[in-house]
Amino acid sequence: MGDNTLVLGQRLSEWCGHGPAPEEDIALANIALDLIGQTRLWLDLAGNREGLGRDSDMLAYHRNPWDFKNLLLVEQPNRDFGVTMMRQFLFDTWHLETLRILSHHTDKDVRGIAQKSSKEVTYHRARSTNIVIALGDGTEKSQLRMQSALNRLYPYVGEMFMTDKDDLIDMAALRPRFDAHLSATLNKATLTKPESEFYHKGGKTGTQHSEHLSHILATMQSLPRSYPEAKW
Amino acid sequence: MYAQMIKSEETYEDPKKLMAFQARIDDGDRIEPKDWMPKGYRKTLIRQIGQHAHSEIVGQLPEGNWITRAPSLERKAILLAKVQDEAGHGLYLYCAAETLGVSRDELTEMLLNGQMKYSSIFSYPALTWADMGVIGWLIDGAAILNQVPLQRTSYGPYARAMVRICKEESFHQRQGFDIMIKMVNGTAEQKHMAQDALNRLWYPSLMMFGPPDAESVHSEQSMRWKIKINSNDELRQKFVNQTVPQAEYLGLSIPDINLNWNERKQSYDFSQPDWSEFFDVLEGNGPASVDRIEARQAAWEDGAWVREARIAHAEKKNMAILAAE
Numbered sequence: 001m002g003d004n005t006l007v008l009g010q011r012l013s014e015w016c017g018h019g020p021a022p023e024e025d026i027a028l029a030n031i032a033l034d035l036i037g038q039t040r041l042w043l044d045l046a047g048n049r050e051g052l053g054r055d056s057d058m059l060a061y062h063r064n065p066w067d068f069k070n071l072l073l074v075e076q077p078n079r080d081f082g083v084t085m086m087r088q089f090l091f092d093t094w095h096l097e098t099l100r101i102l103s104h105h106t107d108k109d110v111r112g113i114a115q116k117s118s119k120e121v122t123y124h125r126a127r128s129t130n131i132v133i134a135l136g137d138g139t140e141k142s143q144l145r146m147q148s149a150l151n152r153l154y155p156y157v158g159e160m161f162m163t164d165k166d167d168l169i170d171m172a173a174l175r176p177r178f179d180a181h182l183s184a185t186l187n188k189a190t191l192t193k194p195e196s197e198f199y200h201k202g203g204k205t206g207t208q209h210s211e212h213l214s215h216i217l218a219t220m221q222s223l224p225r226s227y228p229e230a231k232w
Numbered sequence: 233m234y235a236q237m238i239k240s241e242e243t244y245e246d247p248k249k250l251m252a253f254q255a256r257i258d259d260g261d262r263i264e265p266k267d268w269m270p271k272g273y274r275k276t277l278i279r280q281i282g283q284h285a286h287s288e289i290v291g292q293l294p295e296g297n298w299i300t301r302a303p304s305l306e307r308k309a310i311l312l313a314k315v316q317d318e319a320g321h322g323l324y325l326y327c328a329a330e331t332l333g334v335s336r337d338e339l340t341e342m343l344l345n346g347q348m349k350y351s352s353i354f355s356y357p358a359l360t361w362a363d364m365g366v367i368g369w370l371i372d373g374a375a376i377l378n379q380v381p382l383q384r385t386s387y388g389p390y391a392r393a394m395v396r397i398c399k400e401e402s403f404h405q406r407q408g409f410d411i412m413i414k415m416v417n418g419t420a421e422q423k424h425m426a427q428d429a430l431n432r433l434w435y436p437s438l439m440m441f442g443p444p445d446a447e448s449v450h451s452e453q454s455m456r457w458k459i460k461i462n463s464n465d466e467l468r469q470k471f472v473n474q475t476v477p478q479a480e481y482l483g484l485s486i487p488d489i490n491l492n493w494n495e496r497k498q499s500y501d502f503s504q505p506d507w508s509e510f511f512d513v514l515e516g517n518g519p520a521s522v523d524r525i526e527a528r529q530a531a532w533e534d535g536a537w538v539r540e541a542r543i544a545h546a547e548k549k550n551m552a553i554l555a556a557e
Contacts, residue, residue, distance in 0.1 A: 022319045023323070032312055057305055060305055138543075223301060
């Protein structure tokens with residue numbers, strides 16, 4: 001959970017000052033800020049449970065790409081605003097369903113973080129859903145862009161519902177609610193779900209990330225890795 | 233100061249109306265959007281508020297360039313919040329300008345085609361993490377000195393925008409100083425970064441207040457209209473007086489061999505920046521000027537389809553509501 005929010009928060013931060021309007025710059029920074037806040041909670045908890053004295057900063061800044069367990073979807077490049085918002089919409093829809101289940105988890109700390117995060121993510125999903133609808137339904141040009149964004153990113157959806165030994169919940173069980181929200185939104189957005197259900201995998205297990213992750217980490221980790229003695 | 237070298241427009245209007253307008257200002261009245269105002273007052277304010285708004289928007293870029301490299305998650309979160317505030321300041325100011333009859337799109341076009349400027353300071357590159365400290369400490373510090381008096385400016389919407397902005401700016405300045413404290417108490421490399429950032433940004437910070445009063449030909453009318461409250465030199469002196477003890481506290485040296493306490497005037501003597509460099513920057517020849525405008529141009533052009541689509545969607549929704557009625 002923490003790696004997903006970290007990598008996506010990092011990606012959204014790249015937009016700062018480059019958005020299509022100041023309102024979008026503010027919103028993207030705001031969502032990135034929420035995600036980085038959630039990252040600190042999840043990774044501090046992970047470090048605490050690991051018991052080796054690593055905190056969220058150690059886990060964010062001093063791990064290698066193969067140690068990251070984020071979904072391939074979140075490391076995909078921003079490309080244009082349409083791809084960024086489609087990625088956000090797909091992630092938010094999955095994220096909210098995941099947090100809803102984790103909000104009832106037996107572990108008190110997991111439950112606490114999930115409950116706090118789902119308040120923020122409810123808003124994220126509402127916003128990205130509205131934007132996907134507006135841009136899909138907007139003009140001929142924007143419809144084409146959003147359809148191509150969906151086609152580009154749909155092969156990263158399947159990985160979100162794979163369950164492995166590290167998962168706290170059955171991920172496949174979330175798919176029906178995800179699909180329901182997806183098809184209702186695509187319908188309003190006049191977009192069509194790609195036919196092929198093929199999907200890439202390897203992100204959440206860390207076995208085969210895309211080439212993009214190591215670039216994200218090289219940028220993000222540059223200061224703490226270059227000056228390991230420094231306190232900032 | 234986020235607005236520099238604002239040329240006051242002369243006004244040729246009914247002398248009676250002009251006198252009555254000036255009397256309102258002298259009495260401390262606030263001018264509101266629907267009130268009569270001289271054409272020159274309106275044009276000067278559009279230029280000043282527009283430049284201020286552009287500075288907030290362009291000002292996101294040097295800091296935005298460091299969000300992805302912020303050295304801890306906490307620093308990343310703080311910087312994200314700060315840059316978000318700045319975009320918000322840009323929005324309040326564009327809204328204040330809109331009350332004068334100019335649209336945000338028109339102002340943006342004027343920034344991109346060079347008719348309007350943004351503060352010279354953002355034409356300098358942000359090269360190390362210490363620049364994030366100096367931007368908060370000196371640049372936001374200088375902006376506060378300018379903006380606190382503008383809370384009393386004669387134009388209501390501008391004054392009210394300033395009240396909100398000032399509250400957030402003081403938080404920004406404190407976080408900048410906090411970065412500096414960490415840097416000067418850190419490793420040799422961190423101390424080097426801190427001193428290097430101060431060396432590079434000291435004179436550009438002094439330039440933020442605009443040229444010396446003797447050369448500042450447009451100030452008088454703006455001061456009569458209470459669009460400008462203090463003179464450039466007055467604010468610059470105040471800035472130096474306030475900053476020198478802070479630099480001493482940090483153990484950093486200000487790169488000015490002429491910097492001395494003057495007992496008689498109870499102020500510091502200091503060297504002027506290279507004003508020819510300042511005019512070069514205003515002409516678009518700052519070290520990062522072209523990068524900044526290119527980035528804003530790309531954001532504007534690449535975002536056009538998004539803005540168009542959102543308008544088209546909103547219109548379709550409105551039509552559907554009308555049809556249902």
